[in-house]
Amino acid sequence: MKKIDIAVFVLGILTFLAISLSLYMAFIYTPLERTMGAVQKIFYFHLPLAWIGFLAFFIVFLGGVLYLITGSIKWDNLAYSSAEIGVVFSTLVLITGSIWAKRAWNTWWTWDPRLTTMLILWMIYVGYIMMRNAVDNVERRAKISAVIGIAGFVDVPIVFMAIRWWRTMHPLLITSKGMGLAPSMLTALFVSLGSFTLLYVYLLLIRVRLGLAMNIAEEIKIRLSDKL
Amino acid sequence: MKSLWYLFSAYTIIWFLIWSYTMWIGRKQTRLFKEIERLKTLMAKHDLSE
Numbered sequence: 001m002k003k004i005d006i007a008v009f010v011l012g013i014l015t016f017l018a019i020s021l022s023l024y025m026a027f028i029y030t031p032l033e034r035t036m037g038a039v040q041k042i043f044y045f046h047l048p049l050a051w052i053g054f055l056a057f058f059i060v061f062l063g064g065v066l067y068l069i070t071g072s073i074k075w076d077n078l079a080y081s082s083a084e085i086g087v088v089f090s091t092l093v094l095i096t097g098s099i100w101a102k103r104a105w106n107t108w109w110t111w112d113p114r115l116t117t118m119l120i121l122w123m124i125y126v127g128y129i130m131m132r133n134a135v136d137n138v139e140r141r142a143k144i145s146a147v148i149g150i151a152g153f154v155d156v157p158i159v160f161m162a163i164r165w166w167r168t169m170h171p172l173l174i175t176s177k178g179m180g181l182a183p184s185m186l187t188a189l190f191v192s193l194g195s196f197t198l199l200y201v202y203l204l205l206i207r208v209r210l211g212l213a214m215n216i217a218e219e220i221k222i223r224l225s226d227k228l
Numbered sequence: 229m230k231s232l233w234y235l236f237s238a239y240t241i242i243w244f245l246i247w248s249y250t251m252w253i254g255r256k257q258t259r260l261f262k263e264i265e266r267l268k269t270l271m272a273k274h275d276l277s278e
Contacts (some may be wrong), residue, residue: 038231042238049242088249092242099238103231203250210257219262220267227274 015202018195025188039103044188047173048196049089050118054156055200056086056204059127063155064146073087073215076142079149080132081207083125090122105169113162114170121159124152185221 026044033040063079069155097115098108109115126182128148135141163170179186 039234094236095241099234103234
């Protein structure tokens with residue numbers, strides 16, 4: 001077994017343990033919120049999912065910049081892998097937010113600035129993935145992807161600031177006075193943030209390795225077809 | 229009680245989607261390994277192992 005395989009395996013175990021701990025903390029350790037009741041517990045996963053979405057799209061941005069500077073396909077692979085994970089997590093942000101909204105606001109969806117900018121962000125990266133499947137030329141695809149990845153990231157600070165800039169129904173959690181949460185809720189939130197970050201790193205590692213192996217297989221195929 | 233159902237649905241969807249994505253990566257990996265084996269056989273057949 002190679003060192004990297006062992007590292008991935010250990011990271012997988014750590015992620016599993018951390019997620020189990022965050023589930024325990026969300027369901028048992030934290031108290032029931034007075035006004036919303038049990039549905040408020042969605043929060044312990046909704047916010048970390050959004051954090052991972054933003055982090056993933058930042059890595060897409062970074063990968064795009066590094067690809068345009070160096071021209072190395074490994075950065076494109078990193079950006080694409082991260083975009084895929086980002087889309088999965090931001091889909092979950094929209095779904096869990098919608099379920100929570102139904103209970104708290106009595107509607108599945110409202111064209112609130114936070115929700116709308118988040119939906120736009122999701123659409124940008126779904127478009128990014130669709131574009132990659134439509135372009136065959138590797139270099140051209142990488143260049144277009146880098147540009148979309150960099151331009152698309154502009155929406156991330158807009159999503160974050162939407163609740164500060166415009167009148168919105170979405171609650172504002174982080175203010176200049178800190179976070180308005182009970183200490184046990186804050187602990188559960190940070191444990192969840194940590195465990196989801198581990199999950200992201202784990203998924204990114206396996207996806208990047210798969211992407212690299214696919215690139216190598218593709219190169220071998222091209223070389224073979226040249227020689228045969 | 230209704231609140232619990234919303235919570236249960238949200239958590240089920242979260243883990244189902246993450247699990248499906250992981251399985252999808254796994255399936256891609258299996259397909260790739262098969263493809264690599266096929267390429268290896270092809271290379272050996274035509275003596276292109278370098």
